[in-house]
């Protein structure tokens with residue numbers, strides 16, 4: 072619980088604490104010292120949330136309103152400065168000066184590729200063909216990422232405001248927000264926000280009496296990862312199957328219905344209002360020279376503090392994982408961090424001091440992607456992870472081009488062989504060569520970056536691949552074909568919990584006596600280990 | 612399966628009669644019947660003046676659509692990256708064994724359908740299982756029977 076304006080933070084508040092908090096914080100305007108946050112339980116407590124390491128390293132621009140306002144009330148958004156950017160853009164600025172401001176901010180698209188937003192807007196604004204469209208990409212297909220969902224659910228007006236400003240800059244009168252159907256609450260909140268903004272005269276005809284008109288609709292996706300790709304998304308908004316087309320046709324000139332279209336990501340749009348209000352120079356002063364501003368990440372996996380964070384570009388992985396994330400759960404060793412989703416890669420501990428920005432990540436064979444950051448400890452197997460991503464991509468490939476459809480399928484079979492202990496060393500060479508062909512030959516980003524999870528794990532964890540292939544061992548003890556579960560004498564007291572939990576009935580034993588797993592029946596699902604309270608089951 | 616198809620015209624009517632409405636119409640039909648009955652595809656094609664092949668192609672392209680009837684309880688296991696490294700695979704395997712079906716299938720008595728989804732954006736509480744529209748986080752291998760029974764007392 073945070074009490075403003077002092078910013079006093081009370082962690083893990085219980086009902087019985089409320090009275091004390093009201094007495095101290097509200098009646099006497101003094102913090103209740105016994106209930107404050109104290110790191111590692113020692114005596115020196117911290118009052119203000121801004122001074123806690125989790126918050127101290129963060130700077131919130133795109134996520135500025137999350138948790139601070141009631142997302143269902145447009146009045147709350149306006150009270151915290153919302154729609155001021157729009158008012159300024161419509162009354163004090165011309166479309167040209169809006170584009171210039173965005174260019175000056177250096178804002179690069181937050182959806183993955185990092186293309187300059189200002190340049191995209193300029194191209195669309197000067198396109199002769201009409202009408203022009205503005206689309207927001209809320210497909211957020213990268214598994215492990217939920218920044219965009221949180222913004223659409225928790226601060227929908229910031230997306231709307233960014234889009235209306237963009238519409239003004241590129242002279243568009245019709246826009247769409249494409250949201251995946253897995254996000255029902257985001258769809259609902261956006262629709263509500265659109266109704267509210269329309270009734271306030273901030274959307275629709277003659278916005279704020281300036282004569283400018285713009286309407287917005289929510290378009291629901293159908294659960295296909297490839298629809299996050301720009302040309303596929305536009306076909307999907309048009310009611311068609313989401314198959315991408317070749318890159319040489321630029322969607323900014325031939326987008327929705329083959330008309331000029333600006334497509335930006337949710338977080339990109341949410342950054343626009345503060346840029347207009349505070350100026351592009353202000354935004355450019357944050358972050359690094361080539362990657363300006365901040366970036367939101369969803370920090371998840373085996374890290375202590377999981378959740379949404381936002382940091383200036385150039386913050387190192389170590390600061391994110393250790394200072395903000397609080398380190399690895401159960402004090403296990405850090406193994407790798409996965410960024411960029413299925414198109415990204417894994418970075419090992421040698422790369423912990425890498426500054427996080429578009430170019431550094433790409434140089435290290437990973438990718439910024441949309442901002443999923445999945446932390447892994449020594450119990451994660453990189454071969455299994457590569458196999459996981461390849462399977463994902465095989466299923467999500469739209470099937471239009473052969474290198475992606477067939478290539479990824481074969482690459483997955485090879486990695487599957489490795490994880491299964493059936494591979495020979497030449498398979499590794501074959502897989503590397505195949506990866507190159509897929510990257511060169513594929514039509515869209517899905518295939519072009521599809522082998523990345525394999526390439527980057529191989530680059531940093533080659534010995535782990537070799538262990539699977541040559542020694543038929545999975546060092547992380549994950550790959551089912553290369554491990555076995557055994558009950559050890561001593562800890563096992565024959566409590567009879569595991570035998571009924573085994574779905575394939577591989578465990579036998581009498582009450583009070585050592586139980587035994589029949590290795591020929593066991594399918595290595597791990598249910599027995601999960602239910603055993605005596606740590607009597609080991610993986611070999 | 613016998614269905615009352617009298618609602619179909621109303622569902623289709625709600626949308627502008629344009630090819631752009633195709634996905635939205637199919638989504639509403641899927642919501643009503645939990646799958647896309649063959650009759651519905653034909654009616655949609657006629658109403659929107661589209662070839663049936665087009666309607667079929669769209670309904671098989673997107674994961675959200677199912678051409679087979681689904682069970683009373685639809686159990687969806689998130690197999691996004693975070694859920695994967697936190698054991699979603701084992702949970703899937705456990706449910707498959709307990710229900711004696713593979714994911715994507717429905718039990719013969721039409722009670723359960725098992726499906727996997729890619730990340731539902733609740734990764735901070737991985738692994739996640741969704742029973743109908745109810746979300747369960749930090750699901751353990753030992754919770755699966757509870758999920759099948761009531762769903763309500765797990766977590």
Ligand SMILES: Cc1cc2nc3c(=O)[nH]c(=O)nc-3n(C[C@H](O)[C@H](O)[C@H](O)COP(=O)(O)O)c2cc1C
Pocket residue numbers: 179180181182183184185186188208209210211212213296297298299300301302334335336337339441515516517
């Ligand atoms: C296979 C594939 C999936 C993508 N998925 C998404 C996505 O889910 N969300 C997103 O914003 N961009 C996604 N992109 C990037 C978009 O194509 C596009 O670059 C982006 O939406 C442009 O907006 P931005 O410049 O503001 O980032 C994807 C690209 C590819 C190739």
Ligand code: FES
Pocket residue numbers: 214215216689690691692693694695729730731732733734735737738739
């Ligand atoms: S990976 Fe399961 S909710 Fe994100």
